[in-house]
Amino acid sequence: MLDRIRETQATLRRAGLRWTGPRLEVLGCLAAMPQHFSAEEALEAVGRQNGRGAASRATVYRFLAELERLGVLRKVQLAEGHSHYEFAPRREHCHLVCAQCGRVEEVQSPRLEQTARRLAEERGFQAQAPAIEITVSGCERCSRERTGGKGRAVRP
Amino acid sequence: MLDRIRETQATLRRAGLRWTGPRLEVLGCLAAMPQHFSAEEALEAVGRQNGRGAASRATVYRFLAELERLGVLRKVQLAEGHSHYEFAPRREHCHLVCAQCGRVEEVQSPRLEQTARRLAEERGFQAQAPAIEITVSGCERCSRERTGGKGRAVRP
DNA sequence: ATATGTGCAAATGGTTTGCATCCTC
DNA sequence: GAGGATGCAAACCATTTGCACATAT
Numbered sequence: 001m002l003d004r005i006r007e008t009q010a011t012l013r014r015a016g017l018r019w020t021g022p023r024l025e026v027l028g029c030l031a032a033m034p035q036h037f038s039a040e041e042a043l044e045a046v047g048r049q050n051g052r053g054a055a056s057r058a059t060v061y062r063f064l065a066e067l068e069r070l071g072v073l074r075k076v077q078l079a080e081g082h083s084h085y086e087f088a089p090r091r092e093h094c095h096l097v098c099a100q101c102g103r104v105e106e107v108q109s110p111r112l113e114q115t116a117r118r119l120a121e122e123r124g125f126q127a128q129a130p131a132i133e134i135t136v137s138g139c140e141r142c143s144r145e146r147t148g149g150k151g152r153a154v155r156p
Numbered sequence: 157m158l159d160r161i162r163e164t165q166a167t168l169r170r171a172g173l174r175w176t177g178p179r180l181e182v183l184g185c186l187a188a189m190p191q192h193f194s195a196e197e198a199l200e201a202v203g204r205q206n207g208r209g210a211a212s213r214a215t216v217y218r219f220l221a222e223l224e225r226l227g228v229l230r231k232v233q234l235a236e237g238h239s240h241y242e243f244a245p246r247r248e249h250c251h252l253v254c255a256q257c258g259r260v261e262e263v264q265s266p267r268l269e270q271t272a273r274r275l276a277e278e279r280g281f282q283a284q285a286p287a288i289e290i291t292v293s294g295c296e297r298c299s300r301e302r303t304g305g306k307g308r309a310v311r312p
Numbered sequence: 313a314t315a316t317g318t319g320c321a322a323a324t325g326g327t328t329t330g331c332a333t334c335c336t337c
Numbered sequence: 338g339a340g341g342a343t344g345c346a347a348a349c350c351a352t353t354t355g356c357a358c359a360t361a362t
Binding site for chain 4: 313314322323325326329335336
Binding site: 174175176177194195196213214217218237238239 | 350351352353354360361362
């Protein structure tokens, strides 16, 4: 995790951006977050960190956007209403998303990825590292819990 | 297009829901919209239709949600900030989305779909009709237009 | 007759922005 | 010292909701 911080610091420096206290705090939190997180979740984590928040809402949002532009983070369309980020993956993977409960599972399937890449290429899209989201109508956990017949859950 | 309206009317009736003026207007507009549309776009279309709007914002949003629940429409995660709908496709297809300009292209690839379905199944997800979104970093149109070196565009 | 649908306007929730101030390079 | 970075609060934008009124069945 520490190397991730150092790495990012170097990336920022290389881009001529500054290395500040709030940025360090935020990055530290990000490194300790689950695989996918929303800006709001990151903000919450930062806030918990030490008393009254190590970085303001604006700073968190702006920094996340910056990191995305730098290629450190990647934005993924998992839920509606708010976007999620993940660290730019070293190894290709795609997301299985349950439309009902929002659960996300990462899977690797070279075959699927190759097929997708080829497809994109054929249509004139840049196909180096396509992000693949597969949204399905339900998952086993859902149907197990849907004993009571609840609707769709909320938080991923 | 007319059959789509009649069909939907029948679906509503079957579900015990009412067939009202505003709903007819909205549905008429939807049938004439491009393949993918946002709630706001639908609202705008309805507004243009005849003078001062055939259905209120609330009605449009509520009706779209209703149609989704009935399986007439499907929600697709194309852009961030707002969701898009499409009529529930008769034939499976997936979306190639350009992250830069937001352009969306529909493609059919039985092979990709089968691979995805199998993958989802293996992980315990319901795999009848998975929605597949492939987001790529750029498309030919983008790179052609990026002569001036603009950033990322906005509207799909 | 009665549950459903509608419109309005206000509330919500995530995200962005203007501006004065601060701090890294 | 200068320009990037921060914080605050207000602004934004898509979407949702409460409530009184209208209407399809």
